[in-house]
Amino acid sequence: MSSIPEFPELLAGASKSAVHLEMRDAYYSNPRFEAWQDGQRIDWDDRASWWRPFHQTVADAVARGVQVRRARVVSEPVTDYIRWEHYQTRANVEAGEQVRWLPRHRAWDLLLPGSDLWIFDGRLMRVHHFSGDGEWISKELCDDPAVVGPHAAAFEHIWERAIPHGQYEVK
Template sequence: MSSIPEFAELLAGATKSAVHLEMRDVYFANPRFHAWTDGERVDWDDRASWWRPYHQTVADAVARGVTVRRARIVSEPVTDYIAWEYFQTRANVEAGEVVRWLPRHQAWDLLLPGTDLWIFDGRLMRVHHFSGDGEWISKELCDDAAIVGQHAAAFEQVWQRAIPHDQYEVK
């Protein structure tokens, strides 16, 4: 595939489901993470201060009947970045995502993809590539039914073991 649509376009085209698998303990740094490490906290009562276009894109998809699930495989004790993601996950949940966490030591016997990914309607996969320090490198699409099916099956194995966000405790 020569041109890779942006995430919002891919999610807008989904009719049933979008699943996201995250497996890194550190992603690229951003100003919101640094503000959090400096002690700033989101005022959850001031939605305009934290609601982003991403959240609206998810909320729109969920309103159309698309189920959006995110599973995160994390090392414990968690990194500062994952602790921040855990804190920020409230925004994802309020947008309509269902989020679960799987401690890495509970995933040792699963055959997992080599990188983070999104799968839309079980038929199209967007793969994310990062450098060792978590910087974004590139993305690619895959619509090969066999490959997407293998990755979708891996996601479902993670999902079955993972702990719902409201029950997971950051360690």
């Protein structure tokens, strides 16, 4: 596929489900993470200060009946980046996303995809490529059922074993 749609367009085209698998313990830095490292915290009562277009896109999809799920496979003890992601995941949950966490040591017997990915309606996969230090490199789409199917199955195995966000304590 020559042109890769952006996430909002892909999610807008989903009718049943969108699942996101995150496999890294750190990603590229960003101002919100750096502010958190400096001690700044989110004022959850001031929704306008933390609600982003991404959250609205997810909320709109959920309102249409799309189930949006995210699973994060993490090493323990967690990195500061994962600690921050756990802290700010409340925004994802408030947008209607379901989030679970799977400690890597509990995933040793699962076949895990090699990259982060989104799968839309179990038929279209957007793969994310990062450098070793977590910088974004590229993305690609795949609609080959022989590739998407096993990745979707891997996500479900991870999801079944993962801990719901409200129950997972960062260590």
